[in-house]
Amino acid sequence: MTLSRISMPKSDDEPTPNSTEILSRLALDQLITKTLDARLKEENPLLVLIAVKSPSWARALREQLTRRYPQTCVRSYKGDKRSASSQEEDHLLLALNDGQSGIGVSTDIVAQVPEALRNSADFTLYFAGLSPVSLRKAIGLVTGQPVRRLPKLRLDGLDLADLAAAIRPGSTPAQCIKRLQLTLERKASDLGVPDDAVPVSALPLSPEVRAWSEEVLTSLRLLEEGKISMRRSPFSVLAGPTGSGKSKLAEAIAKAAGWQLIQTSAQDWFDRSDGFLGGVARQTNSFFQSLENNPKTIGFVDEIEAIPDRATMDERNREWWTTIVTGILVQVDRLRRSPTPALLIGATNYPERVDSALLRHGRLGRLVRVEPPRDLAAITDIFRYYLKEDLRDDELLRLVHMSMAFGHPTPASVENWVGAARVAAMAAGRSLTLLDLETAIGGTDDRPHAERYRVAIHEAGHAVIAAHLDVPISSVSIIGQPGSAGSMLAEIRTTDLDRHSLEHLVTVALAGRAADQILLGLSDAAATSDLKLATRLLFNAHFVWGLYDHLTAIEGDTKGPLVLDPEARGVIDAKLQELLVRAQSLVGEHRESIERLADALLRARVISGTAVRDLVLKSRVWGPAPRERAKP
Structure with missing residues (x-):
C-alpha cells in the first residue's frame, strides 16, 4: 500500500490550501533558513528586512510570516508613501523595544523603508523568485502527483499570479508545466523584438548615434556579465523629429544585444486605463515591474514629452501631474537600484517639453540627437x-x-x-x-503644360542666380507639394552669414519673382513665400543679428515690429527694392541659362545642384531627356 496515494479526510476547521497558499508557503521556506527560523523564535529580538520583486509576493509573504511567527511584528511598505513608512517605523521600533522581533517586507527597501531601519537591520533578504526545487514541490502538492521531469523554465519572468493560474488542483503535473511554458511564450511575444528588426551594424546612422549605440551595446554586455551595476546602465532619451528612426534604433539595439524589448508610450498608459490618476499610476507601475521581472530587457517609452515639465504648467494641472511624474521618478530610481539587468530609453520629438527632473543625470540623463540626414x-x-x-x-x-x-x-x-x-x-x-x-x-503631374512651364521658369530663376552668386544648392524641382508648386533647396546656415552673403541669399529669394517679371511678363501672388523669406532675412540682419547699422536686438515674432514701426518697415522695404533690381539685372544677364534649365525641369522634374552649376558655367551640355519624362 502506497501512503502518498491515500486521500486523508480533513476536518472542517482545516481548509484545503490553494495554489497561492502553497506557492507562498514554499517561497517562505526557500527564503528563511533553518538557522534564521530558530532565531526568530527565540526571545532575543531581531530586525529582518525582505525585498521582493512584486506587490503580490509582498502581500503573500506578509501573510505567511504573520502566521508562522505570530509573536513577531510583521509590516509591509507600499509605494512611495513615506508618511506610512514613518508610522510603521514606530511600530517596528516599539516591537524591538518591547523585546519582540520585527520583519519588514518591501518591493524597494531603499525607497520605501526608513533609513533608521535599513541601517539597523540584522538581516536583509532578497527574494528573486521561486526556485526550480520549490516549483517542483508546489506542482506535486497542488496536483497530488509526483513531478517526474521539470524542464528548464525562466522563472524570473513569472509573478505569483502567473504561477497560481498555471498550477491548478485537478490537473496533472504535465498540464501545469505546459501552462507555464505557454505563459512564458506569450509573455515573450509581448517582449519580443519585431521580426524585421535588424542589428545596429546594418543601420545607416550618423557618427554620433553610431558611437552611442556601440557604447550602449558594450554596457549591456557588461551588465549581463555583472561587471557593472544598474547605476551605470546607459539610460537615455532619443530626440528627433517624427520618422527619424528612434524606435527602429531601439529595436536594432535589442536585436544586436539579444535582449528583449518592451515598447510603450505615455499615451498607452492612459489608453489602457480608465484615465484617472490611480489607473494611469497602475499602468506605469506595471511597465517598470515588467522590466524588473524580465532580466535583459530594454524598456522603450515613446513620446515621452507627454510626461510634461511641471514647471511650465498652471497650478491645477501641476497638482494632478505631480503625482504621476513623482511616481515615474521613483520607479526610475528604483530600476537604477535593481539587480536585474535592464535599459530604459525614452524618445521624444520635443525634448524641451520633458520634465527636467526626468532628464537629470542619474535618471534619463543622456540626450541623444537622432536627426534626419543632412547631406x-x-x-x-x-x-x-x-x-x-x-x-x-x-x-x-x-x-x-x-x-x-x-x-x-x-x-x-x-x-x-x-x-x-x-x-x-x-x-x-x-x-x-x-x-x-x-x-x-x-506622384504624377497632371498640371497643364503652361502652368508647369511657369513654375519651371520661376524655380530656374532661383537656381541659376544661386549658382551665379555661389550660393550652394542641393537641388531644384517643379514637384508640387502642399503650399508650394516647386522648390529649390539651398545648403546654407544662417549662422554662417555676413552682410555680403546675406544679400546674396535675399537676391536668390527674389530671383524667382524677377524671372516671372522678365521672362513671363507677370508677377502674381504665387511667390508670397519668397517675399516672406526675404523680409524675414533682412529683418533679422538689421534687428537681430546686427549685420547692419542697428545694434538693437529684437526678440520674438518679426511681424509686430514691422507693422508697428514705420522706420523699420521703410528700411526693410528699401533694401528689398534694391535687391529686387539686382535680381532683375542678373536674370536678364542669365536669361538663356534660366530658359535651358526650365526646359530640363519640364523633362526631369528635379535637377541636382551640381548639374545647375555645370549649366551656368557652360561646362556641360544637357544630354537627352529620360525616356519616361521626354514629353511635358
Missing part, C-alpha cells in the same frame, strides 16, 4: 539600405535629389516610398524600376 551621402546610404542592389548608382543619385525636393527626407519617409514602389511593381508583375520610385516620391 547627400547620408541620404544616399538610407536609400541604398532599403533598396539593396535594385538601382544603379546614377539612378540612385537621381532618386536622392528628387527626395530632397521635399527637404531632408527621414528614414521613415524613405522606407514608405520604397515600400509603395515595390507594391506598385509587384502589382504590375515586374521588377522595381526608377519610374516606380519617382512616382512614389513625386
Whole structure:
C-alpha cells in the first residue's frame, strides 16, 4: 500500500490550501533558513528586512510570516508613501523595544523603508523568485502527483499570479508545466523584438548615434556579465523629429544585444486605463515591474514629452501631474537600484517639453540627437539600405535629389516610398524600376503644360542666380507639394552669414519673382513665400543679428515690429527694392541659362545642384531627356 496515494479526510476547521497558499508557503521556506527560523523564535529580538520583486509576493509573504511567527511584528511598505513608512517605523521600533522581533517586507527597501531601519537591520533578504526545487514541490502538492521531469523554465519572468493560474488542483503535473511554458511564450511575444528588426551594424546612422549605440551595446554586455551595476546602465532619451528612426534604433539595439524589448508610450498608459490618476499610476507601475521581472530587457517609452515639465504648467494641472511624474521618478530610481539587468530609453520629438527632473543625470540623463540626414551621402546610404542592389548608382543619385525636393527626407519617409514602389511593381508583375520610385516620391503631374512651364521658369530663376552668386544648392524641382508648386533647396546656415552673403541669399529669394517679371511678363501672388523669406532675412540682419547699422536686438515674432514701426518697415522695404533690381539685372544677364534649365525641369522634374552649376558655367551640355519624362 502506497501512503502518498491515500486521500486523508480533513476536518472542517482545516481548509484545503490553494495554489497561492502553497506557492507562498514554499517561497517562505526557500527564503528563511533553518538557522534564521530558530532565531526568530527565540526571545532575543531581531530586525529582518525582505525585498521582493512584486506587490503580490509582498502581500503573500506578509501573510505567511504573520502566521508562522505570530509573536513577531510583521509590516509591509507600499509605494512611495513615506508618511506610512514613518508610522510603521514606530511600530517596528516599539516591537524591538518591547523585546519582540520585527520583519519588514518591501518591493524597494531603499525607497520605501526608513533609513533608521535599513541601517539597523540584522538581516536583509532578497527574494528573486521561486526556485526550480520549490516549483517542483508546489506542482506535486497542488496536483497530488509526483513531478517526474521539470524542464528548464525562466522563472524570473513569472509573478505569483502567473504561477497560481498555471498550477491548478485537478490537473496533472504535465498540464501545469505546459501552462507555464505557454505563459512564458506569450509573455515573450509581448517582449519580443519585431521580426524585421535588424542589428545596429546594418543601420545607416550618423557618427554620433553610431558611437552611442556601440557604447550602449558594450554596457549591456557588461551588465549581463555583472561587471557593472544598474547605476551605470546607459539610460537615455532619443530626440528627433517624427520618422527619424528612434524606435527602429531601439529595436536594432535589442536585436544586436539579444535582449528583449518592451515598447510603450505615455499615451498607452492612459489608453489602457480608465484615465484617472490611480489607473494611469497602475499602468506605469506595471511597465517598470515588467522590466524588473524580465532580466535583459530594454524598456522603450515613446513620446515621452507627454510626461510634461511641471514647471511650465498652471497650478491645477501641476497638482494632478505631480503625482504621476513623482511616481515615474521613483520607479526610475528604483530600476537604477535593481539587480536585474535592464535599459530604459525614452524618445521624444520635443525634448524641451520633458520634465527636467526626468532628464537629470542619474535618471534619463543622456540626450541623444537622432536627426534626419543632412547631406547627400547620408541620404544616399538610407536609400541604398532599403533598396539593396535594385538601382544603379546614377539612378540612385537621381532618386536622392528628387527626395530632397521635399527637404531632408527621414528614414521613415524613405522606407514608405520604397515600400509603395515595390507594391506598385509587384502589382504590375515586374521588377522595381526608377519610374516606380519617382512616382512614389513625386506622384504624377497632371498640371497643364503652361502652368508647369511657369513654375519651371520661376524655380530656374532661383537656381541659376544661386549658382551665379555661389550660393550652394542641393537641388531644384517643379514637384508640387502642399503650399508650394516647386522648390529649390539651398545648403546654407544662417549662422554662417555676413552682410555680403546675406544679400546674396535675399537676391536668390527674389530671383524667382524677377524671372516671372522678365521672362513671363507677370508677377502674381504665387511667390508670397519668397517675399516672406526675404523680409524675414533682412529683418533679422538689421534687428537681430546686427549685420547692419542697428545694434538693437529684437526678440520674438518679426511681424509686430514691422507693422508697428514705420522706420523699420521703410528700411526693410528699401533694401528689398534694391535687391529686387539686382535680381532683375542678373536674370536678364542669365536669361538663356534660366530658359535651358526650365526646359530640363519640364523633362526631369528635379535637377541636382551640381548639374545647375555645370549649366551656368557652360561646362556641360544637357544630354537627352529620360525616356519616361521626354514629353511635358
